[in-house]
Amino acid sequence: MLPISGSEPVERADAARNRQKILRAAAKLVAARGVESLALDAVAAEAGVGVGTVYRRYPDRGALAQALLDDREREFQQAFISGPPPLGPGAPARERIRAFVHAFVDRLETQGKLLMVAETETPMARFTTGAYRLHHSHLAMLIAEAEPDAGVDADFRADALLAPLAAAQYVHQRENGMTVERIKAGFDQLLS
Secondary structure (H helix, E strand, C coil): CCCCCCCCCCCCHHHHHHHHHHHHHHHHHHHHHCHHHCCHHHHHHHHCCCHHHHHHHCCCHHHHHHHHHHHHHHHHHHHHHHCCCCCCCCCCHHHHHHHHHHHHHHHHHHHHHHHHHHHHCCCCHHHHCHHHHHHHHHHHHHHHHHCCCCCCCHHHHHHHHHHHHCHHHHHHHHHCCCCHHHHHHHHHHHHC
């Protein structure tokens, strides 16, 4: 099942208030001290809630990082599902694939370290989120559309394109001197 925007279960009012307090506190800590400061006990103290309250909702830093990324993920999904071309519908499939990869790189540039926490703190978290499944399905569909008669394994190619978009890989590349432009150019070579 892919995530459906706006389909969250009904939440008790006090739980919703605590969730908002926790997310505001986590965002404040990350903005002030970086992703490294994202510790559940520090977030609880900043939010003024018990540590157990934080752990019940977010069992680890990865789950909390995912929650912090949720709004930006929804914006990204909206852009490639129904936004303007070439990222959204209306452009040829190959152009949409390139636009998707470039937009993903842009997102990694602004949120790479937080995405890295979300992807690596929980084993296999990157692959089990609805976001990854949607990204994969979207790319597989575009790949199949771009090469309908070539007998292409679109699912494998989608995974192969998403692999170098892992946040840890991107952060490593940037910390070792690769520019955003070089990374995008490398993807363009992969896509040609």
